Amino acid sequence: MRLSASPRRASGGVDAVELDAPRAFARWLAANRRALGDVLEHGTWLDRDDVNALLDLSIPGIDELLGILEIARLSESDYERIVIDTAPTGHTLRLLAAPDTVAAVAEILDALQEQHRIIRDQLARVGRVEASDRLIAMLAAQARDTAERLRDRRQTTFRWVTLPEAMSLAESEDGVGALEQSGLHVDAIVVNRVLPDGAPCPICDRRRAAERRVVATIRRRLGRGRSVLLVPAQLREPHGQRGLAALGRVMAHGSGLMARRSWRKAEPSAIDHLPSAISHQPWRGAHSAAPESIAAFQRASLLFFGGKGGVGKTTVSAAAALRIAKADKKRRVLLLSTDPAHSLADVFQATVGDTARRLPRGPRNLEVRELDAAHAFAARRVQLEAALDEIAAAFGAGAVSASAGSTPELVKLAPPGIDELFGILSVVDARSAYDLVVVDTAPTGHALRLLEMPDAAREWTQVLMRVLLKYKSLVRPGQLASELVEISKSIRALQALMRDGARTRFIVVTRAAEVPRAETARLLARLRALRLAAPAIVVNALTMSPGRCARCRATAAAERREVSALRRLCRGRCAMIEAPLAAPPPRGARALDEWARRWRQPDSSQGHKGQQRTQREKQEA
Amino acid sequence: MFILDSILIGSLRFVLEKVVAAAEAEMNDDTALRDQLLEAQMQLELGEITEKEFARIERDVLARIREIKRPQQGALTMSPEDKITGVDIESFEPDEER
Numbered sequence A: 001m002r003l004s005a006s007p008r009r010a011s012g013g014v015d016a017v018e019l020d021a022p023r024a025f026a027r028w029l030a031a032n033r034r035a036l037g038d039v040l041e042h043g044t045w046l047d048r049d050d051v052n053a054l055l056d057l058s059i060p061g062i063d064e065l066l067g068i069l070e071i072a073r074l075s076e077s078d079y080e081r082i083v084i085d086t087a088p089t090g091h092t093l094r095l096l097a098a099p100d101t102v103a104a105v106a107e108i109l110d111a112l113q114e115q116h117r118i119i120r121d122q123l124a125r126v127g128r129v130e131a132s133d134r135l136i137a138m139l140a141a142q143a144r145d146t147a148e149r150l151r152d153r154r155q156t157t158f159r160w161v162t163l164p165e166a167m168s169l170a171e172s173e174d175g176v177g178a179l180e181q182s183g184l185h186v187d188a189i190v191v192n193r194v195l196p197d198g199a200p201c202p203i204c205d206r207r208r209a210a211e212r213r214v215v216a217t218i219r220r221r222l223g224r225g226r227s228v229l230l231v232p233a234q235l236r237e238p239h240g241q242r243g244l245a246a247l248g249r250v251m252a253h254g255s256g257l258m259a260r261r262s263w264r265k266a267e268p269s270a271i272d273h274l275p276s277a278i279s280h281q282p283w284r285g286a287h288s289a290a291p292e293s294i295a296a297f298q299r300a301s302l303l304f305f306g307g308k309g310g311v312g313k314t315t316v317s318a319a320a321a322l323r324i325a326k327a328d329k330k331r332r333v334l335l336l337s338t339d340p341a342h343s344l345a346d347v348f349q350a351t352v353g354d355t356a357r358r359l360p361r362g363p364r365n366l367e368v369r370e371l372d373a374a375h376a377f378a379a380r381r382v383q384l385e386a387a388l389d390e391i392a393a394a395f396g397a398g399a400v401s402a403s404a405g406s407t408p409e410l411v412k413l414a415p416p417g418i419d420e421l422f423g424i425l426s427v428v429d430a431r432s433a434y435d436l437v438v439v440d441t442a443p444t445g446h447a448l449r450l451l452e453m454p455d456a457a458r459e460w461t462q463v464l465m466r467v468l469l470k471y472k473s474l475v476r477p478g479q480l481a482s483e484l485v486e487i488s489k490s491i492r493a494l495q496a497l498m499r500d501g502a503r504t505r506f507i508v509v510t511r512a513a514e515v516p517r518a519e520t521a522r523l524l525a526r527l528r529a530l531r532l533a534a535p536a537i538v539v540n541a542l543t544m545s546p547g548r549c550a551r552c553r554a555t556a557a558a559e560r561r562e563v564s565a566l567r568r569l570c571r572g573r574c575a576m577i578e579a580p581l582a583a584p585p586p587r588g589a590r591a592l593d594e595w596a597r598r599w600r601q602p603d604s605s606q607g608h609k610g611q612q613r614t615q616r617e618k619q620e621a
Numbered sequence B: 001m002f003i004l005d006s007i008l009i010g011s012l013r014f015v016l017e018k019v020v021a022a023a024e025a026e027m028n029d030d031t032a033l034r035d036q037l038l039e040a041q042m043q044l045e046l047g048e049i050t051e052k053e054f055a056r057i058e059r060d061v062l063a064r065i066r067e068i069k070r071p072q073q074g075a076l077t078m079s080p081e082d083k084i085t086g087v088d089i090e091s092f093e094p095d096e097e098r
Helices: A021-042 A048-055 A062-075 A089-123 A131-151 A166-181 A200-220 A240-253 A258-264 A313-327 A342-350 A372-378 A380-396 A398-403 A404-410 A418-430 A444-470 A479-498 A514-529 A550-570 A589-596 A605-620 B004-026 B030-044 B053-078
Strands: A008-011 A014-016 A159-161 A187-194 A227-232 A287-288 A301-304 A333-337 A366-370 A436-440 A504-511 A535-542 A574-580 A600-602
Touching: A021 A048, A021 A062, A021 A131, A048 A444, A062 A089, A062 A605, A089 A131, A089 A418, A089 A444, A089 A479, A131 A436, A131 A479, A159 A200, A166 A187, A166 A200, A166 A342, A166 A589, A187 A200, A187 B004, A200 A227, A200 A380, A200 A550, A227 A240, A227 A514, A227 B030, A258 A342, A287 A504, A301 A313, A313 A342, A313 A366, A313 A444, A313 A504, A333 A418, A342 A366, A372 A380, A372 B030, A380 A479, A404 A418, A418 A436, A418 A444, A444 A514, A444 B030, A479 B030, A504 A514, A514 A535, A514 A550, A514 A605, A535 A550, B030 B053
Parallel strands: A159 A187, A187 A227, A301 A436, A301 A504, A333 A366, A333 A436, A504 A535, A535 A574
Antiparallel strands: A008 A014, A287 A600, A574 A600
């Protein structure tokens, strides 16, 4: 069914709503524009036109801020229970920190309004509360109440959903730890897509053994005081009311998978020490397509890898960066993760941090980095405080810098949107030092935010520069102005680079299943709207040699149908690259290298056309 | 009255600061010129002026900065012990390079 921005009946007693943050913000702004505009006009020397220009800017992190305001609004409605399907790990942590940002914003608005309030109360002797005062009080109350409600165990519980994979385990440990640290209670761990018992099969057996080990570790490390629910992998994705109700029953009564006794016995077995089994078999109608030989990857300076959460973006981008670096030793390659929930370290089984470094035993021309936006933000705190003070001075908002309470507070927090902002800044910085930057992005929604960031940031610098020029007789365009000019220049260069299909490409990673395919369709449409080249789709974890296993055969048949549907989605505009299922997924440089060698590309006209298009784009450039 | 005072003094201080800043800018023309260049850079980024117009402004401003710098540098190299024993007059064409 199609969901709208306001709750709609999905089935008996259940209403559903999909939050469209930019639209919800536009609605919120329409309702509060006057009051908000008044505060900005009273507290600064900006006029209505300036204020309107500022209010119309797109705000990084708006999804999380609006998410928290919507949660506040819905929790005051008549619903008995509200179930929230959050964004993947990294951004959920930002969402849960959003009340603090809303509180800081309310404080800044309050400081701006203060002088107006004094004049009104003391000089004009008008004690009336204005709409602006009500808005500030409402924001502060919503932030406070939501923060309290989220931390109140009787009102809020958190269910952590994960996959039985080593990489998801590491992410879960980090995520659950961060949630508990910020005072949120996680009462259950749901392990989804656990392979049920079945007939012997080289691939399935390997998968079961690896999953069993991961589930045992989950129970040991995260299961204390929590229930661990296992949901069996299904041949058909559960959707529609019937499918979801069946899933709900499993969640409520348990699946009987890996009963307690059996997991206790799950000792590392001989099979675990073997390298991963790859479901690979070259077949007629396809040719080998190791990453370095794929036209869509060649001669690019910026390669983004993105897709739905859990499709294997990090594994695919890591293998691609590794093979590309190995193939041309003269090319300096940086693999940069901008997902706040990093997994590069887990994929490479090596230490990876915020400073770019070489991998032990990896190619010398490859460096990897996991961007720590919160850390980068904290490191630039002094500069940011100075910049905010300069902005406040340029706006004539002396009250904000003078009160000094809320601005530093805002700088102390890692506000939503910083992952995208610092992500794009790191790409800008890295361009000069590397020939190729491979970006492992956060799942779809936030990857799109990252790609939209240059446009949004350029708008911000332009509005700020206009204000500086307008009030230049009052405030000298000092350090802030020169920084804005520099930022504007870099963003302009980045925009040109990103719109140049010969140099920048977005590689969509997906799986041959219905839900990821639907998300791939939406992602491709958005990329086209952003005028970004998407010359290839990597379909990950395909069962290529099902053998005699009934489950593998059924899976392979379902996947073939999905691959055909994906090919139709491409409409000859992109190459289809097929990556085989590996059980367990490849970890470490050697396994990644081995796995990527088995990628293949069907000899279809679509793939060929996709390649031709890339060649043409190159020539045009 | 405390509140009224704080507003009045705050405003007065603000105005005085601006006056001082303006006076300083007048005294040190170099700063004013640099600001002018920065303004032109912002206008260029905003698309309010063309590259050509910017190049012209940049040339003018840099020429003026050089003019200001020359006598200032002369004054700076003199110490109180220095004595002027004579004056050499030299004429030159303005530098057109930049």
